[in-house]
Amino acid sequence: MYEIIAFYLFSFLTITLFSIVVFSKNALYSMTALAGGMIFISGFFFLLDADFLGVVQIIVYSGAVMAVYAFGMIFIDTAKDVKEKIKAKRMIYSFSVAIAVLLVVIVSSPIISKNIIISTPMIEGVGNSKMVGYILFTKYLVPFELTAVMLLVAMVAGIVLVSKKMDISLSLKNDYEAKSEFEEGVAK
Amino acid sequence: MEKYIYITLFAPLIGSLFAALFGDKEKKLITGIFASFMLLVSAFSAIYLLMNIDAEHTYHVKLMDWISAGGLNVPFGFVADQVSVIMMVTVTFVSAMIHIYSIGYMDHDKSFNRFFIYLSLFVFSMLILVMSDNFLGLFIGWEGVGLCSWLLIGFWYHKDSASWAANEAFIMNRVADLGMLIGIFLIYWNFGSLEYDVVFAKASSLSIGTLTLVGIFLFIGAMGKSAQFPFHTWLADAMEGPTPVSALIHAATMVTAGVFLVIRANQVFSLIPEVGLFIASLGAFVAVFAASMALVHNDLKKIIAYSTLSQLGYMFVAGGLGAYWVALFHLMTHAFFKSVLFLGAGNVMHAMDDELNIKKMGGLGDKMKWTMVIMTIASLALSGIYPFAGFFSKDKILEVAFSEHAYILWAMLWIGAGMTAFYSFRLVMLVFFGEERYKRYGFHPHEAGALMLWAMAPLALFATFGGFSEHGFYEFVTDLLPKFEPEIEPHFMSYILMVITLGIAISGILYAVYKYTTGGFSKEVEKYPVYKLLANQYYIPAFYDKCIVKPYIAISAFLWQKIDVAIVDMTVDAIAKVLYKSGDKARVMQSGNLSNMLRLMVFGLLVLLLLAVIFYPAK
Amino acid sequence: MITLTHYLVVSSILFAIGLVGIVRRKNLLMLFFSTEILLNAVNIGFAAISREFHDMTGQMFAFFIIAVAASEVAVGLGLLVLWYKRKSTIDLDSMQSMKG
Numbered sequence: 001m002y003e004i005i006a007f008y009l010f011s012f013l014t015i016t017l018f019s020i021v022v023f024s025k026n027a028l029y030s031m032t033a034l035a036g037g038m039i040f041i042s043g044f045f046f047l048l049d050a051d052f053l054g055v056v057q058i059i060v061y062s063g064a065v066m067a068v069y070a071f072g073m074i075f076i077d078t079a080k081d082v083k084e085k086i087k088a089k090r091m092i093y094s095f096s097v098a099i100a101v102l103l104v105v106i107v108s109s110p111i112i113s114k115n116i117i118i119s120t121p122m123i124e125g126v127g128n129s130k131m132v133g134y135i136l137f138t139k140y141l142v143p144f145e146l147t148a149v150m151l152l153v154a155m156v157a158g159i160v161l162v163s164k165k166m167d168i169s170l171s172l173k174n175d176y177e178a179k180s181e182f183e184e185g186v187a188k
Numbered sequence: 189m190e191k192y193i194y195i196t197l198f199a200p201l202i203g204s205l206f207a208a209l210f211g212d213k214e215k216k217l218i219t220g221i222f223a224s225f226m227l228l229v230s231a232f233s234a235i236y237l238l239m240n241i242d243a244e245h246t247y248h249v250k251l252m253d254w255i256s257a258g259g260l261n262v263p264f265g266f267v268a269d270q271v272s273v274i275m276m277v278t279v280t281f282v283s284a285m286i287h288i289y290s291i292g293y294m295d296h297d298k299s300f301n302r303f304f305i306y307l308s309l310f311v312f313s314m315l316i317l318v319m320s321d322n323f324l325g326l327f328i329g330w331e332g333v334g335l336c337s338w339l340l341i342g343f344w345y346h347k348d349s350a351s352w353a354a355n356e357a358f359i360m361n362r363v364a365d366l367g368m369l370i371g372i373f374l375i376y377w378n379f380g381s382l383e384y385d386v387v388f389a390k391a392s393s394l395s396i397g398t399l400t401l402v403g404i405f406l407f408i409g410a411m412g413k414s415a416q417f418p419f420h421t422w423l424a425d426a427m428e429g430p431t432p433v434s435a436l437i438h439a440a441t442m443v444t445a446g447v448f449l450v451i452r453a454n455q456v457f458s459l460i461p462e463v464g465l466f467i468a469s470l471g472a473f474v475a476v477f478a479a480s481m482a483l484v485h486n487d488l489k490k491i492i493a494y495s496t497l498s499q500l501g502y503m504f505v506a507g508g509l510g511a512y513w514v515a516l517f518h519l520m521t522h523a524f525f526k527s528v529l530f531l532g533a534g535n536v537m538h539a540m541d542d543e544l545n546i547k548k549m550g551g552l553g554d555k556m557k558w559t560m561v562i563m564t565i566a567s568l569a570l571s572g573i574y575p576f577a578g579f580f581s582k583d584k585i586l587e588v589a590f591s592e593h594a595y596i597l598w599a600m601l602w603i604g605a606g607m608t609a610f611y612s613f614r615l616v617m618l619v620f621f622g623e624e625r626y627k628r629y630g631f632h633p634h635e636a637g638a639l640m641l642w643a644m645a646p647l648a649l650f651a652t653f654g655g656f657s658e659h660g661f662y663e664f665v666t667d668l669l670p671k672f673e674p675e676i677e678p679h680f681m682s683y684i685l686m687v688i689t690l691g692i693a694i695s696g697i698l699y700a701v702y703k704y705t706t707g708g709f710s711k712e713v714e715k716y717p718v719y720k721l722l723a724n725q726y727y728i729p730a731f732y733d734k735c736i737v738k739p740y741i742a743i744s745a746f747l748w749q750k751i752d753v754a755i756v757d758m759t760v761d762a763i764a765k766v767l768y769k770s771g772d773k774a775r776v777m778q779s780g781n782l783s784n785m786l787r788l789m790v791f792g793l794l795v796l797l798l799l800a801v802i803f804y805p806a807k
Numbered sequence: 808m809i810t811l812t813h814y815l816v817v818s819s820i821l822f823a824i825g826l827v828g829i830v831r832r833k834n835l836l837m838l839f840f841s842t843e844i845l846l847n848a849v850n851i852g853f854a855a856i857s858r859e860f861h862d863m864t865g866q867m868f869a870f871f872i873i874a875v876a877a878s879e880v881a882v883g884l885g886l887l888v889l890w891y892k893r894k895s896t897i898d899l900d901s902m903q904s905m906k907g
Contacts, residue, residue, distance in 0.1 A: 007809045011817045018821060018844050022828035027837070034840050041847045048814070048854045050866050053873075057850075060873050065843070065880050072836050072884050092787065092830045095794055100823035102797040107815035132870070135863050140871075147874045154878030161885035780905030782838075787830045 006047055014040045038062040051128040190249045192233045193268050197315050199230040204308035207301050215300035223304040224287035231280040238273050243667040262382055267321040270668040275318040278523050282440045283311045289531055289643035290432040310336035314441050322383040323372050333442045334361045341429040353425040360422045364412020371405030388455040403456055403463040414446030414500050417474050421729050423497055427489040431534030439496055439530050440523035447519055450507040464508040471504030472600040479607035484722045488533050488544045491615050502585050511588040511672040513665045518581035525569035525651035531644045532563035539633035551624035556635045560620045562648045567616050569651040571609035571693045580655035586689055591674035609696030617704035814855035821848035835887055835897040846876050
């Protein structure tokens, strides 16, 4: 019973918030709605007995990703409305509605077949986090490590992209040398 | 012996191709000399063949298999039998003389080389026509001579009148060729083959109705080529071409192709005497019709052209009444004296700076002695005076008409003979004798060059003495053609006829000589309506122009604007426009605009989902 | 009772909303927001199916999607910053250098 209420509440809120993200003219509202939506998605995860995933969702998405987006907001003049010229509005909306309808049709038809092979069965009685731990470090170890590398790469990429004057090492020289080198570089 | 057939046929082609190497360059004498030399080779080869053919030895060669489609099997074959070899000798010999003459005549023309290309090509086409052993080869030669005559009549293409005349000749020929094509189709349909041997052997097995149709349609083609009424207007206008062209094409060879067709297909025509009678009547009508127009014209070459038309009528009378060898004989003698008449006219034109109006000439005999002699000889031959060649052939035709009890035809031909004599000598008198009117117009005539005179000499000799070969001719040709001896009862009647014919011819000559020595007809004559009728060619060209040409042009203009431009062009343009516009619209796909590309991705997703839903129904 | 179908329907609707956002938004940053929506919608689907079949695979997949999305945001924002420094605008239409 609670599940039903929770489900409908979360779904309604999520859809509303994401609609605001998509349709709002104000960038700030958009971002805030996105953050809110993320939280409610996490609620969904909790409803679905995916505790670990729900927590990760809050930490990573609502925390880290939204923070990054918030930094991105520096580059938008949030006082102005986002001006968008859209051609053929009706066509877009009709497409999307059609896609939505089709998807719903696809998923509502009984898709449950009897021959699905469960490759990673859940063990009853073990909590979700423990289960995730078991799976992650045995079966999905390699993807896990690769993900770590990928995150490292992303971090390096982010730093390289936005910083300037990386060739002067500030830590191995004393202040005076570093400053003069820096100024030479600027003068060039 | 077969190689002589090939030599005769292909030597003119080699001459033409050689001249074609120099087509657009300035005059090179070697082209003319080489072309004439090739023609002489061809002529001698033809004469050699003539001497070696008799009843047992006729030669038939097959060059290659040409069309082999389904039931139609037409090889490219050539036959040298009595009829074709006579034509070959005539054509090649006259052409050779005319080639040599042209070296002198076209001396100052800047398209000297081009002339010889076309002239030799014409001879080649005519030889294909004559030597072919099937109707389709005949048709190829037919069209080939039509094409070459177009090229040659419109030789001076920058003159509008020449281009127009060339078009008129070609188009009129083409219209008549439709009839001939239908005839050929009928032949194939009924006989299953187009070769002469096969067709003529089976000819008697067909119904008279079919044969009549075949004969009529073939004759329509002959009418166009030989300028019989109503396809005659092109011949007079074809005088726009250079004079050697008129001599070769419109005297000796192309226009006789129609007669040749009738002679060749004699086995068909003998079976349908009604059509023959029609042909003969038409021929007699044309003979008188053309002669009447020649009486009043003042254009030198047009008079000779009408005389050709008239003589063609005589030939058709002979052919139509079944005396095919007589028609062939007259064809041969006519080729010689008519061509030399034209060449003489060419001399006169050269002397008078291409002036054609005989009223501006006169008394040229003093200055142009040899031309005068030759032209007088030719005119005597044309009028049918003994002992010149024309006497034998023309007289024979009249006898034929009489013996077939076609008395009306005989009378028409008899009157025609008188008119022929009159206008020929009218021409001679007005040009060579009498008052020297040319002095009034400031001309300085001189005799033609020696080369040109020597080229005319053999033809003139034949025109003089050729008639005596009648007996040998008869023996030779009737191995193939039906023997036809005019039988006139009682026997002395034939002599009386001969005397009457000679009588009217001589009286025509004397009348012309008398009238034109005493100053000719007065200007009053030109006011008579009969004169006007004749001078305007019975208003037939005007009629054709108003009733056929102008509506046709109007229809063409309408079709062009309303149908061709509006519908056909528009359809083609529409296809191009559709492609262009769709490309224009599809260009958006590559706009480089992220938003658009994402939109297209969404659209693609929609399509895939649709496909998934339609083609993979959930269980 | 909330069955799998319900969750999948919600997932589809969110996915559609994400698509609308992608197509509609002309601002690069807003485009990224819409991408996030898409990813999240898919995550819900995975988790729902995972619960249905008592299979951990779905959850693991969703987990990795989150990780990838995070790193993608980092790099994407870095590029966006660079572009902004050059062009002073992040309007999509201005990023078009092909004449089309």
